[in-house]
Amino acid sequence: MSKQSFLVDRIVQQCAERDDTPAVLCAGVSHSYRSLALRARRFANVLNSADQIKARPRIAYFGKVSSEYYELLLTALITGGVFVPVNWRLAPMEAVDIIRDAEVDVIVIEPDFLEIADSLLASDVKGATLFLTGGGVREGGAGYESSIANSSEEFDIVKTDEDAAVLQLYTSGTTGVPKGVQLSHSGLLAQFELFNNLPLVGRITPDDVLFVCLPGFHVVGAAYMLQGLFRGAQAVIQRDFDPVSACKLIDEHKVTHTVFVPTIIAMIIQTAQQSNADLSSLRALFYGTSPISEELLKAVPSVLSCSLFQAYGLTEAGGLVTVLPPEDHSPQAGNRLKSAGFAGAGVEVRVVDPSGEVCATEQSGEIIIRSPTLMSGYWKKPEETAAVIKDGWFHTGDIGFLDEDGYVFLRDRLKDMIITGGENVYPAELERVLMTCPGVADVAVVGVPDEKWGEAVLAVIIRSADSNLNADDIRAYTRERLAGYKVPKHVEFRNDLPRNHMGKVLKREVREPYWKGQSRQVS
Numbered sequence: 001m002s003k004q005s006f007l008v009d010r011i012v013q014q015c016a017e018r019d020d021t022p023a024v025l026c027a028g029v030s031h032s033y034r035s036l037a038l039r040a041r042r043f044a045n046v047l048n049s050a051d052q053i054k055a056r057p058r059i060a061y062f063g064k065v066s067s068e069y070y071e072l073l074l075t076a077l078i079t080g081g082v083f084v085p086v087n088w089r090l091a092p093m094e095a096v097d098i099i100r101d102a103e104v105d106v107i108v109i110e111p112d113f114l115e116i117a118d119s120l121l122a123s124d125v126k127g128a129t130l131f132l133t134g135g136g137v138r139e140g141g142a143g144y145e146s147s148i149a150n151s152s153e154e155f156d157i158v159k160t161d162e163d164a165a166v167l168q169l170y171t172s173g174t175t176g177v178p179k180g181v182q183l184s185h186s187g188l189l190a191q192f193e194l195f196n197n198l199p200l201v202g203r204i205t206p207d208d209v210l211f212v213c214l215p216g217f218h219v220v221g222a223a224y225m226l227q228g229l230f231r232g233a234q235a236v237i238q239r240d241f242d243p244v245s246a247c248k249l250i251d252e253h254k255v256t257h258t259v260f261v262p263t264i265i266a267m268i269i270q271t272a273q274q275s276n277a278d279l280s281s282l283r284a285l286f287y288g289t290s291p292i293s294e295e296l297l298k299a300v301p302s303v304l305s306c307s308l309f310q311a312y313g314l315t316e317a318g319g320l321v322t323v324l325p326p327e328d329h330s331p332q333a334g335n336r337l338k339s340a341g342f343a344g345a346g347v348e349v350r351v352v353d354p355s356g357e358v359c360a361t362e363q364s365g366e367i368i369i370r371s372p373t374l375m376s377g378y379w380k381k382p383e384e385t386a387a388v389i390k391d392g393w394f395h396t397g398d399i400g401f402l403d404e405d406g407y408v409f410l411r412d413r414l415k416d417m418i419i420t421g422g423e424n425v426y427p428a429e430l431e432r433v434l435m436t437c438p439g440v441a442d443v444a445v446v447g448v449p450d451e452k453w454g455e456a457v458l459a460v461i462i463r464s465a466d467s468n469l470n471a472d473d474i475r476a477y478t479r480e481r482l483a484g485y486k487v488p489k490h491v492e493f494r495n496d497l498p499r500n501h502m503g504k505v506l507k508r509e510v511r512e513p514y515w516k517g518q519s520r521q522v523s
Contacts, residue, residue, distance in 0.1 A: 005160045005185040008077050012157060014232040024067050026237040031067045040074035042151040052127055053105045056080040060099055062088055063110030064239040065216045068133050072108055073226060076166060080158035084168045085217040092119035098170055102180055104128050108144060117141060162186040165376055169219055169315055180379030181315045190346060190372035191318040192227050197345035199325055201307045202284045204257060206232035211250055211258035213238040219315040224259055243267040247277035254281035261503040262292050272303045282306040293435055312340035316394055318373035320344055322408045339407040347371040351402055364401045364411055368393045416507055418447035420455045423485045430486055434459060437477045439467035444497050444505045448514040459488035460510055
């Protein structure tokens, strides 16, 4: 028997109870819980009265994180709809393709992205109604502000099944066509409960202030913001990350929680050391996408007194899968600091070989997970869904192993593994070693075609300032620490590496030039 969404009930209750309490601070303007709820109800009535918009609307948003982002998220919740935040960094035609795929009824676009609006108005988007925020005007599109200005504040909340989708997030598409990941009310609620089972310092309460700088079209940003509403916390938004203003905002608003990637942590540390910003209010800092270097870990206590949580997760899992708690960030933690932590509450993790057999302790294989937070499936892609969810287990495509205490150690992405002369080389392992080499600021390891060995190892290095490292230095350093077949045959030095919106290196773009003209992308 289906159940009414507790997620909706709780957030509506928070809006009523918190009333004039600040919910979102964006661009210096504070928005209360009452204001967000009122504007969401008004927009819901606008959609409800439009003949061309069906009940339970699918709402796309093309813009950076803002108070409107929160309003539209609330609108989707109270109308029983689905919120589809779209990557604003996409080229116009890429955005059009996603809008078409998502079959949305409503598109809301910020004025900074009017080029996208023009592309959508010129394209067949299946009759979707376009709204422009901030006074933006385009013939064929309606004004968001003018539409809600005279709309009724009274709206009867639509009863929604807990298993219905509420968020549809598109995968980055680094290896193919982006897929719409459907996250349900119950799945997100399970994700929030997973967080609530963390050590007390990591939990979010109504007294907390969250710093939001990650994009809302990514699962980390979207789930983090939604959880803030669910817990009744306040969010301080920085639409475009800048370490100087970030430190000022954390100081001024006494931020208690945030989520960063390691590169942002490094920038915050450097900036705070050069300024008088007081970051002592920060209680819990979550980070992910890559392990934190020992050098950076040692620098953190000099500026931040907060607890560190490393998180490993996936869009298809609704966010968090494993967590490395604060106690495992100490020098006494030993090898655990190299891990991604252990499975969160309610999450099961296994490592399996190509035949599906469970691997022995510390034997590498593909990581698979079973969790109530898992997606309900890829939007209108049943075959792709069936290919990754088998007997309730999601196959991550990540290679790793479990130690005897259940800690997860990631080795690499299955697709990134290099096979050279019949030996498997995991780029992430080599990257971890090279990141400890004096003079290396960053590195990406990929496989390139080789007539003799099938593939050869290429290390692309970014030197630290004033470093004069050469290729022989890199090979010698690697040879002292790893097997000979893992030593890079090729070494290149560059000024930067291509990255996605979360700071992850785009291995496909690094690899691509070397495989041009090849009949396949692996030997």
